[in-house]
Amino acid sequence: MDTLRLIFSTLCRSVNPMYFSLYSGPHKVEEACEMYCRAANMFKMAKNWNAAGNAFCQAARIHMQLQNKHDSATSFIDAGNAFKKSDPNEAIKCLNAAVDIYTDMGRFTIAAKHHITIAEIYESELVDIEKAIAHYEQAADYYKGEESNSSANKCLLKVGAYAAQLEQYAKAIEIYEQVGSSTMDNPLLKYSAKEYFFKASLCHFIVDELNAKLAVEKYEEMFPAFSDSRECKLLKKLLDAHEEQNCEAFTEAIKEFDSISRLDQWQTTMLLRIKKTIQGDEGDLK
Template sequence: MDNSGKEKEAMQLMAEADKKVKASGSFLGGMFGGNHKVEDACEIYARAANMFKMAKNWSEAINCLNQAIDIYTDMGRFTIAAKHHITIAEVYEAELVDIEKAIAHYEQAADYYKGEESNSSANKCLLKVGHYSAQLELYPKAIEIYEQVAMNTMDNPLLKYNAKEYFFKASLCHFIVDELNAKLAIEKYEEMFPAFSDSRELKLLKKLLDAHEEQNSEAFTEAVKEFDSVSRLDQWLTTMLLRIKKTIQGDAGDLK
């Protein structure tokens, strides 16, 4: 089936879902299984959204998912509404490249998950918000999120190992804004989470702070290379470290 065929099928599904929603709102629909019709409509909207996605009609896919979200939230079914918000966020991330809208949908999904006490799922959404907020230079927001998720995980025996990564990311965001802020934040994180003190991430931060204080870009680069040789830097970390390095006077702005 080509894109026009998929789009035609999606439009038919959407019309079918709209019809079920209208029928459920009528007096007879309310007496004879109105709720059931509405649930069916949500499932059909989701199928229509998938067909629109296959046809690369992103705006109509989002429209279908929003219709389903509105119904699910009215019914108090927040977990499935959250999943649809994530799907919309992923479309904005990968296809429409509107990161601010992706952030808004991840935040809404996180709120719904928190309300349902699905804390692990909420944290995953919040980490996406932190990741993109830092990329957009919304550092206070990113810091708040990384600290929140770190505190959510540090008392959990299965997840506490990850807390040092989130404190590390919060520290880097502080560092970009102000060196003194970073020092004070690191001291606070060590007190809150003693395991952070022995981490490779903290050792790197201290070397970077020393290099920055001395305005020594070579020492900064050497510390990064040493860390990277054991734990490969991803694109996000590389971007943040470059932003910090560019604040060293006369720096060329690379990590080579």
């Protein structure tokens, strides 16, 4: 390890940008860039992630000085991947720098991919859901612009799920209806449409029982296969139980459904919110 540190120190001193700026030939700057990359990879081998990230950032800046935009973006991505292991905020800065370069180059699909990576850091490391939503939305916009509708829908579904959790139900409903409508005529994806209409209905239900009834009717008319789905039948049972303020019937309908088709955490959360609107109910779903 001491030997590596000595090599690192020597490399970093020898690639001082001020030193290379004294030379008129671009080959010296290219040499500096190469040495920063070597240093970064050696730092990675030693699992010194901050130092690796900083070295990759220096390489990225030199690449930009040489007008090597693609190489600059790649180095910023390498820096971001290193910083992800030690400093999420620095990782985001580097990834955003790469995204700016890719969008300037018109590489929107790859920019979208890295917006997703940023969103995931906000989700898992920084727990800033609002910012995660913003990056998923930006990724979806870029994917749509490139006609990558399936990838766009995956991003939108993340936005819809988080919007509902944050009680932004109108936004969630709009997304689930949009994705459901775009998939119901696709032979390979139409099976998923019932799930999206089910989720939209749950969001309607939390806001207002009548809204939910009207929404279910609309989805049945739009997508006749929804009428025969277990999700639609559950919704109708829940609407009846809710109208009668029958907490027991509400719970039994959910238990019956869950015994065959397991409810996920998001669905369980939404159903619990609906159940709590039944007068006097403070209990669990099961």
